[in-house]
Amino acid sequence: MSSRIVTVEPFDLVVFGGTGDLAYRKLFPALFRRFLDKQFHKPTRIIAVARQEMQTDEFRGAVEKALAHVCHGSMQQSDEVACFIKLVDYINVDALGELGWAELVARLNDNKNRVRAFYLATGPDLVGPIVKRLAAHDLVTEEARIIIEKPIGHDGISAGRINDVIGQVFAEQQIYRIDHYLGKETVQNLMALRFANALFEPLWNSGHIDHVQITVAESIGVEGRGAYYDKSGALRDMVQNHLLQLLCLIAMEPPVSLDANAVRDEKLKVLKALTPIDSTNVTSLTVRGQYRAGVSDGAAVPSYLYEIGQEQSNTETFVALKAAIANWRWAGTPFYLRTGKRMPRRVSEITIAFRRIPHSIFLRETGPIAETRLTIRLQPDEGIKLWLMLKEPGPGGMRLKHVPLDMSFAEAFSGDPPEAYERLLMDVIRGNATLFMRRDEVEAAWNWIDPIFDAWNELREPPRSYIAGSWGPSASIALIERDGRNWIGDDG
Ligand code: BG6
Numbered sequence: 001m002s003s004r005i006v007t008v009e010p011f012d013l014v015v016f017g018g019t020g021d022l023a024y025r026k027l028f029p030a031l032f033r034r035f036l037d038k039q040f041h042k043p044t045r046i047i048a049v050a051r052q053e054m055q056t057d058e059f060r061g062a063v064e065k066a067l068a069h070v071c072h073g074s075m076q077q078s079d080e081v082a083c084f085i086k087l088v089d090y091i092n093v094d095a096l097g098e099l100g101w102a103e104l105v106a107r108l109n110d111n112k113n114r115v116r117a118f119y120l121a122t123g124p125d126l127v128g129p130i131v132k133r134l135a136a137h138d139l140v141t142e143e144a145r146i147i148i149e150k151p152i153g154h155d156g157i158s159a160g161r162i163n164d165v166i167g168q169v170f171a172e173q174q175i176y177r178i179d180h181y182l183g184k185e186t187v188q189n190l191m192a193l194r195f196a197n198a199l200f201e202p203l204w205n206s207g208h209i210d211h212v213q214i215t216v217a218e219s220i221g222v223e224g225r226g227a228y229y230d231k232s233g234a235l236r237d238m239v240q241n242h243l244l245q246l247l248c249l250i251a252m253e254p255p256v257s258l259d260a261n262a263v264r265d266e267k268l269k270v271l272k273a274l275t276p277i278d279s280t281n282v283t284s285l286t287v288r289g290q291y292r293a294g295v296s297d298g299a300a301v302p303s304y305l306y307e308i309g310q311e312q313s314n315t316e317t318f319v320a321l322k323a324a325i326a327n328w329r330w331a332g333t334p335f336y337l338r339t340g341k342r343m344p345r346r347v348s349e350i351t352i353a354f355r356r357i358p359h360s361i362f363l364r365e366t367g368p369i370a371e372t373r374l375t376i377r378l379q380p381d382e383g384i385k386l387w388l389m390l391k392e393p394g395p396g397g398m399r400l401k402h403v404p405l406d407m408s409f410a411e412a413f414s415g416d417p418p419e420a421y422e423r424l425l426m427d428v429i430r431g432n433a434t435l436f437m438r439r440d441e442v443e444a445a446w447n448w449i450d451p452i453f454d455a456w457n458e459l460r461e462p463p464r465s466y467i468a469g470s471w472g473p474s475a476s477i478a479l480i481e482r483d484g485r486n487w488i489g490d491d492g
Contacts, residue, residue, distance in 0.1 A: 008426055011044055011117065011429045012111070012115070013044075014116065015047075015048045016049055016050070019050040023048065027119065028088075032081070034426060035084045045089065046091070049104060052091075059088070060092075063088055076193070093453070095351050110139050114143060116144050116145070118130075118147065127165065130156075131166055131169050135169040135171065140169055145176055146166060146167045146170050154236060156450050172438065172439060175439070179436070180426070182435040182436070185382060187245075189376070189384075190249045193384070194254070199490045209355065210333065210353045211336060213335075213353070214350050215489065216238060217339065217348070218340070219342065226308030230310070234319040238446050242333055243339055244448070248470055249350070253266050259434070260433035267441055268440055272471065276450050277323075285322045286322075287318075287479050289317065289444070290305075290464075291304050291468040294342065295468065296468035296469045304317050318466060320470040320472060336485075343470075344469055346380060357443050365399075372385075372386070381410070385407070388403065390403050
């Protein structure tokens with residue numbers, strides 16, 4: 001995607017959990033791509049720290065391997081890798097003990113004035129101990145930032161505790177809570193679409209919008225993350241953060257500017273306006289499912305229970321729900337959300353279904369008049385489709401057809417879109433927190449999610465089973481069909 005590169009000042013990035021999956025799979029490739037685009041340069045330093053004993057050269061070799069898939073084997077890029085890995089260092093640090101801290105301090109303190117960012121690519125249990133040690137070793141300078149990955153807690157109370165611990169050491173504006181969905185190009189395009197065009201905003205309310213659908217479907221299963229996932233489930237893993245953030249961007253009032261707090265204030269109002277789902281309405285507004293064995297991408301795949309090596313589990317791998325936003329703009333417009341693992345294909349899509357026309361001037365033979373629909377495809381094949389009724393060409397009467405104005409971002413803009421982490425990491429260095437979650441947002445999201453869990457627990461019903469490779473339990477179809485609507489985009 002053609003873009004203007006704004007370089008950033010040299011910085012120090014310390015990655016805790018530097019030998020972990022997230023670091024190798026997402027962070028180093030993202031940093032390398034920004035390096036290739038010359039967005040940063042020497043004397044930037046990337047210091048990976050972890051408990052594993054390793055020499056810097058050995059670690060650089062591991063990073064080089066991790067970057068192989070980014071380079072597509074090109075010689076020129078191999079040279080670039082060689083330059084990039086010289087920026088990367090490794091220190092053996094124990095987050096729970098004293099090992100390695102003196103060396104980290106010595107390394108960082110030779111330049112106290114530049115931006116330093118601490119990325120905690122670790123389990124949530126290590127957040128407290130690391131933050132305390134950063135403070136004890138006086139590493140939290142004015143230009144320091146901390147980057148925290150989700151999950152931030154497993155409910156409102158635990159999230160509050162984590163936020164308290166971080167808040168004792170870092171000021172709120174130094175804390176960057178990552179929701180990688182906010183770094184996706186098309187998600188940012190939601191804001192461009194709404195606020196850089198005069199067309200949609202006047203129609204963006206319950207007077208004109210019948211309902212909204214958000215689908216985040218994955219074809220993969222739990223991929224070796226069973227231990228984490230089984231304690232989490234789809235509601236905590238996906239809805240509390242990614243889907244609610246998407247909902248906020250669609251539903252929020254226009255912020256006065258793109259300033260971080262202006263945007264986050266508006267998102268917070270949406271979260272606070274969500275109508276509670278609790279034991280009084282949970283059965284009619286939510287569906288939870290768990291996949292059994294089936295076929296995905298043409299291959300037989302095992303059940304969730306088999307994947308996590310358990311005989312029994314009450315964890316949902318699919319959730320569908322009907323949310324309502326109790327404010328003037330949205331009263332009467334439901335938001336249907338669904339997400340699941342082992343769906344027929346990977347697709348993340350938002351559909352805005354406008355209300356039908358109030359009166360048809362066309363004859364019956366013209367055929368039914370479908371609603372105008374705006375579909376924003378987040379991934380894959382990012383793009384926007386505006387579904388309209390148009391006349392089918394030809395003589396002999398008026399026949400109308402529902403057809404899309406179809407814009408594919410890959411065709412409209414050249415090159416690959418940057419990965420979410422590329423944008424987000426550079427935003428941290430620049431000190432731009434617009435695409436990160438503020439403390440009160442995280443806690444407001446939990447405040448809406450917690451009663452759903454409590455209600456499920458009270459019900460004591462196991463998740464409904466669905467076949468891997470399907471669109472979830474049939475109750476999810478019933479959830480929307482009861483309202484005379486259907487999930488858009490399902491081919492099954
Ligand atoms: C993560 C979840 O936050 O998002 C994973 O923990 C999920 O379970 C992933 O697979 C989906 O992200 P993406 O970018 O592949 O849609």
